[in-house]
Amino acid sequence: MAKTKVPSATVSRLVTYLRVLEDLERRGVLKTSSEQLAEEAQVTAFQVRKDLAYFGSYGTRGVGYSVPLLKRELRRLLGLSRKWRLAIVGMGRLGQALADYPGLDENFEPVGFFDVDPGKIGQPLTKGTIEPFAKMPQVVRERGIEIGMITVPAQAAQEVADRLVQAGVKGILNFAPVVLEAPKDIPVENVDFLAGLSRLSFFVSRHMNERWTE
Ligand code: NAD
Numbered sequence: 001m002a003k004t005k006v007p008s009a010t011v012s013r014l015v016t017y018l019r020v021l022e023d024l025e026r027r028g029v030l031k032t033s034s035e036q037l038a039e040e041a042q043v044t045a046f047q048v049r050k051d052l053a054y055f056g057s058y059g060t061r062g063v064g065y066s067v068p069l070l071k072r073e074l075r076r077l078l079g080l081s082r083k084w085r086l087a088i089v090g091m092g093r094l095g096q097a098l099a100d101y102p103g104l105d106e107n108f109e110p111v112g113f114f115d116v117d118p119g120k121i122g123q124p125l126t127k128g129t130i131e132p133f134a135k136m137p138q139v140v141r142e143r144g145i146e147i148g149m150i151t152v153p154a155q156a157a158q159e160v161a162d163r164l165v166q167a168g169v170k171g172i173l174n175f176a177p178v179v180l181e182a183p184k185d186i187p188v189e190n191v192d193f194l195a196g197l198s199r200l201s202f203f204v205s206r207h208m209n210e211r212w213t214e
Helices: 008-026 032-039 044-055 069-079 092-099 133-143 155-169 193-213
Strands: 086-088 110-116 130-133 146-148 171-174 188-189
Touching: 008 044, 032 044, 044 110, 044 146, 069 155, 086 092, 086 155, 092 110, 092 146, 110 133, 110 155, 130 133, 130 171
Parallel strands: 086 110, 086 146, 110 130, 146 171, 171 188
Antiparallel strands: none
């Protein structure tokens, strides 16, 4: 059966709904509605129903959704009912901060840390040791790594992405400020806090201008 194409914005909202459901569960709430999910996720109830409709029908008209069931279903849809093994390439400031970050979800386990700098290779980390980038393909195979995180300077990022793909990773989380080329079947997600700051700068300046012109 052909898979329906799910818009990227829908996937982002599913992650938000999951966070909302986890929070409701922590508060002991067992039933919810598209209106409540919408309010907490700051979207419309229509949007919630439309997003969930991509994956079949959840909830019962007039009764709403069971929080634990919808949570389990969303985790399954998001591929979070299993563990993903990660490689981090580029063990500078950002790579090391991510490698040692204690709050990584139980679903994501960094098991390979790579760099080209001989001064960094062999350096111990909380969850491993920095290894030479040349060893990356072998380690990816041996440790069953499926996701590569790129934290190298922009000019090295494409080459690193190509090598990760050749080594067999299934997806890439890219922190370098470049648009990467990858085969169609290898999803690339970009993380860019500077882009976030620029968007924030737009909204903050707009609000300030409105205040000044009131
Ligand atoms: P850094 O200079 O501290 O670290 C980069 C590391 O990559 C170094 O250890 C270097 O030896 C290694 N490296 C270089 N070429 C390599 C290669 N071919 N293979 C393996 N390792 C290689 O840099 P940083 O401050 O940690 O930033 C890393 C990247 O992340 C940059 O591209 C930066 O622009 C980006 N960044 C993104 C965000 C974000 O929000 N997305 C935030 C901060 C930094």
